[in-house]
Amino acid sequence: MLRYILKRILWMIPIVLGVAIIVFTLMSFCPGDPATIILGSTATESDLTAMREELGLNKTYIERLGTFLYDTFIRFDFGESWITRTSIKAAIIERLPRTMLLTIATLGLSTLIGISLGIMAAINQGNWKDNFCMAFALIGVSVPDFWLALLLILLFSVKLGWLPAMGIGGLQYYILPAMAGCMGGIAALARQTRSSMLDVIRADYITTARSKGVPEFRVITRHALKNAFIPIITIIGTHFGKMLGGAMVIETIFAIPGMGSYIVTAVNSRDYPVVQVGAVFLAIVFSICMLGVDLIYAAVDPRIRAQYGKKSRKVKVNA
Amino acid sequence: MKKKITRWVCTVMAGCMLIGLLAGCTSGSSPKETGTPDANSDNSTATDKAVTSITIGTSDAWDTLTPFRTTQSQMSSMVRYIYDRLAYQTADNRYIPQVAKSWEVEDDGVTWNVEIFDYVADSEGNHITASDIVWMLEESMAQGLKPCYNKIASVEQTGDYSFKVVMKQDIVNSFELVLVSTYVVSQKAYEASTDDFAAKTISTSPYLVTDFVSGSHITFKKRDDYWQKEELIDKAQANNLETITYKIIKEASQQQVALETGTVDAFENISATVVPAFEGNASYETVQFPSSNGIQLFYSGDESRVIAKDEDLCRAISYAIDAEGLVAGVYNGYAKVMHDAAVESVVGYLEKWNDEEYFPYDVDKAKEYLAKSNYKGEELELLCMSDSTSQRIAQMIQNYLLAVDIKLKLNIVDAALFSASRFDGAQYDMIIINAGAGSLPAFWSNRFDSTAYEKGDGTARNDEVLTAMLYSTWTNEGFTEENIDAVRRYIIDHAYAYGMCLPTSCSIYAKTLSIQEIVSLPAGTLDFAACVYQ
Numbered sequence: 086m087l088r089y090i091l092k093r094i095l096w097m098i099p100i101v102l103g104v105a106i107i108v109f110t111l112m113s114f115c116p117g118d119p120a121t122i123i124l125g126s127t128a129t130e131s132d133l134t135a136m137r138e139e140l141g142l143n144k145t146y147i148e149r150l151g152t153f154l155y156d157t158f159i160r161f162d163f164g165e166s167w168i169t170r171t172s173i174k175a176a177i178i179e180r181l182p183r184t185m186l187l188t189i190a191t192l193g194l195s196t197l198i199g200i201s202l203g204i205m206a207a208i209n210q211g212n213w214k215d216n217f218c219m220a221f222a223l224i225g226v227s228v229p230d231f232w233l234a235l236l237l238i239l240l241f242s243v244k245l246g247w248l249p250a251m252g253i254g255g256l257q258y259y260i261l262p263a264m265a266g267c268m269g270g271i272a273a274l275a276r277q278t279r280s281s282m283l284d285v286i287r288a289d290y291i292t293t294a295r296s297k298g299v300p301e302f303r304v305i306t307r308h309a310l311k312n313a314f315i316p317i318i319t320i321i322g323t324h325f326g327k328m329l330g331g332a333m334v335i336e337t338i339f340a341i342p343g344m345g346s347y348i349v350t351a352v353n354s355r356d357y358p359v360v361q362v363g364a365v366f367l368a369i370v371f372s373i374c375m376l377g378v379d380l381i382y383a384a385v386d387p388r389i390r391a392q393y394g395k396k397s398r399k400v401k402v403n404a
Numbered sequence: 405m406k407k408k409i410t411r412w413v414c415t416v417m418a419g420c421m422l423i424g425l426l427a428g429c430t431s432g433s434s435p436k437e438t439g440t441p442d443a444n445s446d447n448s449t450a451t452d453k454a455v456t457s458i459t460i461g462t463s464d465a466w467d468t469l470t471p472f473r474t475t476q477s478q479m480s481s482m483v484r485y486i487y488d489r490l491a492y493q494t495a496d497n498r499y500i501p502q503v504a505k506s507w508e509v510e511d512d513g514v515t516w517n518v519e520i521f522d523y524v525a526d527s528e529g530n531h532i533t534a535s536d537i538v539w540m541l542e543e544s545m546a547q548g549l550k551p552c553y554n555k556i557a558s559v560e561q562t563g564d565y566s567f568k569v570v571m572k573q574d575i576v577n578s579f580e581l582v583l584v585s586t587y588v589v590s591q592k593a594y595e596a597s598t599d600d601f602a603a604k605t606i607s608t609s610p611y612l613v614t615d616f617v618s619g620s621h622i623t624f625k626k627r628d629d630y631w632q633k634e635e636l637i638d639k640a641q642a643n644n645l646e647t648i649t650y651k652i653i654k655e656a657s658q659q660q661v662a663l664e665t666g667t668v669d670a671f672e673n674i675s676a677t678v679v680p681a682f683e684g685n686a687s688y689e690t691v692q693f694p695s696s697n698g699i700q701l702f703y704s705g706d707e708s709r710v711i712a713k714d715e716d717l718c719r720a721i722s723y724a725i726d727a728e729g730l731v732a733g734v735y736n737g738y739a740k741v742m743h744d745a746a747v748e749s750v751v752g753y754l755e756k757w758n759d760e761e762y763f764p765y766d767v768d769k770a771k772e773y774l775a776k777s778n779y780k781g782e783e784l785e786l787l788c789m790s791d792s793t794s795q796r797i798a799q800m801i802q803n804y805l806l807a808v809d810i811k812l813k814l815n816i817v818d819a820a821l822f823s824a825s826r827f828d829g830a831q832y833d834m835i836i837i838n839a840g841a842g843s844l845p846a847f848w849s850n851r852f853d854s855t856a857y858e859k860g861d862g863t864a865r866n867d868e869v870l871t872a873m874l875y876s877t878w879t880n881e882g883f884t885e886e887n888i889d890a891v892r893r894y895i896i897d898h899a900y901a902y903g904m905c906l907p908t909s910c911s912i913y914a915k916t917l918s919i920q921e922i923v924s925l926p927a928g929t930l931d932f933a934a935c936v937y938q
Contacts, residue, residue, distance in 0.1 A: 107563040116820075116821050116824060117818070117820030117821045117823070117824045118820075118823070119820075120823040121824055122819070122820050124548045124549075126549075127928050130552070130857070130858045132547075132548030135546075135548070135549075136548070166467075169467040169470075169473070169602065169618075170468060170470055170472065170473075170600060170602060171467070171468050171470075171602040171603070171618075172602075175599075176618070179617075179618070201714075231653065236656055238657075238658070239661075240659055242661060242665055243661055243664055243665060246665070247756055249667070250658060250661045250662065250665060251651075251653060251658050251661070251662065252620065252621070252651060252667070252668065253617065253620050270783070324558045326643065332596075337654060337655055338655050338658060340620065340651070340652060340653050340654070340655070340658065341620075342618060342619030342620045344620065353819060353820060354819065355819060355820040356662070397892075402866060
C-alpha cells in the first residue's frame with residue numbers, strides 16, 4: 086500500500102510539470118501585452134520597453150520557461166503579481182482557506198443530500214419517491230447557480246433577514262454560497278448513487294443478508310451502499326478538485342475573495358505569474374484529491390485493498 | 405407510470421416556482437425603513453446621534469495599497485484616505501494645497517518651484533522632506549506610473565522643503581495633474597516595509613488603514629496625530645467621520661441587497677440598473693453627477709483603413725448613431741448626450757458647446773454623406789471591450805449603421821487584448837473608448853497628438869496640422885477660448901471622433917445618515933468624510 090502511495094506521488098511530478106509547461110506556453114502565446122496593461126494605455130514606447138525588460142518578456146520562450154520552472158519547483162519562489170506587486174504565496178495563503186471552506190461546505194451539503202436522495206430513489210424504484218428524487222435531481226442539474234443564489238439571497242437575507250447576503254466573516258457567511266453551489270453536486274450524486282445502488286441491490290449477497298434477517302437499514306448502509314460507493318467517491322473527489330478552482334460565479338455573487346476570482350482576474354489582466362502558479366497549485370491539489378480518492382477506494386472496498394497489497398508483495402518477492 | 409412521473413415533476417416544479425415567487429415577490433417591496441446596520445456592522449447611524457462612522461459599498465476593487473499602482477485613478481474616493489498628495493483637486497476643478505504649501509511657475513512656463521509644509525509627518529512619525537517627494541516623483545517617472553509623469557523633464561531638490569520640477573512642454577494643467585497624482589510617502593518607511601505597502605501602509609493621510617482584505621473590504625480610522633492643522637484644512641477635505649469602511653460589491657443585484665439590508669449605509673457609483681429601485685423611496689437619497697469618463701467613438705487614422713481617408717463616411721456614421729437612443733437603451737436614462745469628444749467636466753471645456761449642434765441623429769443626412777463617401781459596402785470593423793456596457797453599445801451601433809446600409813463587424817475583446825490593440829488603428833475602423841482626463845490638453849494629448857505614440861495619435865493618425873494647433877493652444881499663453889474652440893471645430897470638421905454619451909455616476913445613501921451638505925469629487929462620487937452631517 087505504501088509503495089502504491091509513493092508510486093502515485095511520483096506520478097504527480099510529471100503531471101504537475103506537464104500542467105506547468107502547458108499553462109506557461111498558453112499564457113506566453115495568448116495575445117495581449119502585460120506591459121501595456123501594467124503601465125496603462127497611455128504609457129510611452131520607452132516605458133513599455135523598460136517594463137518588458139523588467140518583466141523578462143524580452144527573453145526567449147525557453148529562457149522564460151526555464152526560469153519559471155526553476156523558481157517554482159526548485160526555489161519554491163512563487164514571485165509577485167505583475168499587476169498588484171504583491172506576493173502570490175501570501176495571496177494564496179490568504180484566499181485558499183475561504184475557497185476551501187466554501188468547497189467543503191458545498192461538498193458536504195451535496196454529499197449529504199445527494200446520497201440520501203439517491204438511496205431513497207433506489208430503494209423505492211419506480212414509485213413516487215423515486216420520481217420525486219429524480220425530478221429534484223433533474224431540476225438541480227438545470228438550475229443555474231447564479232439564479233438560485235439570487236433567489237436564496239432574496240428569501241434568506243432580504244425577506245427573512247436570517248443570513249448575510251455577501252462578504253466574509255464567520256461561518257454564517259458561507260451558508261448561502263454553499264446552498265447555491267451545491268445543487269449541481271446534489272443532482273450528480275443522487276443520480277450516480279441511484280444507479281450504483283440499483284446495480285448492487287439485487288445482488289445475491291443482498292438477498293442472502295436479507296434472508297439471514299439482517300435489518301433493512303443495515304442491509305442498505307452496510308452491504309449495498311458500501312459496494313455502490315466507488316463511483317460515488319470518484320464524483321465527490323472530482324467535484325472537490327473542480328470547486329477549488331472553479332467557484333468563480335459563487336465567489337463573485339457573494340463577494341468572497343477566493344481562489345476562483347483571483348485566478349480569473351489574473352487571466353483577464355494577463356498576470357502571468359498568478360495564472361501559472363495558480364494553475365500549478367490547483368493541479369497539485371487536484372492530484373492530491375485523486376490520490377485521496379484512490380486511497381478511500383481501498384478503505385471502502387477490500388478487493389481493491391487486497392489488489393494493492395498483492396502487487397506490493399509481488400514486487401517484494403521479485404526484488 | 406408516465407402520468408405519475410409527469411404529475412410529480414409538475415408538483416416539484418410548482419414547488420420551486422412557489423419558492424421563487426415567495427422570494428421574488430419581496431424584491432420590489434420598499435426597502436427597510438432605515439439603513440439599519442446588520443449584526444456584523446458596527447455603524448452608528450442612529451438619528452439621535454451624529455454620524456461618526458459609515459459603511460460604503462463600492463465596485464471599485466483595490467487589490468493593493470501600494471503608492472506605485474499604475475492603473476488606479478487618483479480620482480477614486482478612497483485615495484485621499486490612504487495617502488496625502490501634493491495638492492487636491494475639488495469637484496469644481498480648484499487645486500488646493502495639501503502637502504505642497506505653494507507652487508509657482510517661472511517665466512519659461514515649464515519650470516515650477518514647489519514649497520512643501522515643513523511639519524508633514526506620517527503615522528509612524530517619519531518627517532517628510534523634499535527629498536521624499538523628489539524620490540517619489542523620480543520613481544513614478546521611472547515606472548511610467550501615469551501619463552502626467554511622461555511630461556516631466558527633470559526633478560531637483562532645492563532645499564529641505566522645496567524642489568523644482570521642469571516640464572518637457574508648457575501644457576496647461578499638466579503640472580497640476582502631477583501635483584494631484586503624486587502620493588506622499590516617506591522613502592525610509594517605504595523601503596523598510598516588508599510588503600511595499602501592499603497591505604500595510606504607513607499613512608500620511610488623515611486616516612489609517614486598520615483592516616484591509618484585498619477584494620473584500622477596507623476600513624479606515626481617523627488619525628489623532630494627523631500632521632495638518634485643523635484651521636488649514638479646506639472644507640472640501642474635511643474629515644468628519646471617525647471610521648469609514650468600504651465593502652467591495654461588484655454584482656449589481658447584490659449592490660441593491662446591500663443597501664436594502666443595511667449592510668452598507670451608502671453605495672457610490674452604483675450600477676444604473678439598480679437606481680430605479682431607490683428613486684422616490686423616502687428612505688434613500690439618490691445623488692447624480694456626470695461621470696469623469698465619456699463614451700466616445702474614434703475613427704481609425706491608420707492609412708491602411710478605408711475609413712481613415714474618408715471623412716464623409718465618418719460623418720455618415722456619426723449622424724447615423726442616435727446618442728439619445730444609447731442613453732435610453734444602455735444606461736436606462738442615467739447618462740447624457742455629449743457635445744464634444746471630451747467630457748464636460750474637464751478644465752477648458754466651453755459651456756457654449758452644450759448649446760451647439762453636434763452630430764444630431766439624422767438618418768437622411770447620414771445617407772447623404774454616405775452617398776458622397778467612397779464606401780462600397782465593405783464590412784467595417786468596430787473594436788470594443790467585452791464588458792456588458794460596451795457590448796450593448798456596440799450592438800446598438802451595429803443596428804443603427806445597418807439602417808443606413810453600413811455593414812459592421814464587432815470585434816469584442818477582453819481588457820488585455822483591447823489595451824494591446826487600441827493604439828494600432830490598422831486593427832479596426834472604429835473603436836469605442838471610455839475616456840476622460842483632468843483637462844482638455846491632457847485629453848487632446850492622449851488622443852490627438854501625432855507624436856504621442858509609436859504610430860501616431862491614439863488611432864495611429866498623423867495629422868501635423870492638428871498637432872501644431874494643439875501645441876500652440878495648450879500653452880498657458882495660447883489657451884484662449886478662441887483657440888480651444890478652433891481645435892474642437894477642426895476635430896469635428898474632420899470627423900476624427902464622436903463623443904456619444906456621458907454616463908451618470910449615481911450614489912445612493914440612507915437618509916438616516918442625515919447629510920446636511922454633500923461634497924462631491926471630480927469623478928462624480930461623494931466624499932463622505934467631507935460631507936457635513938447633522
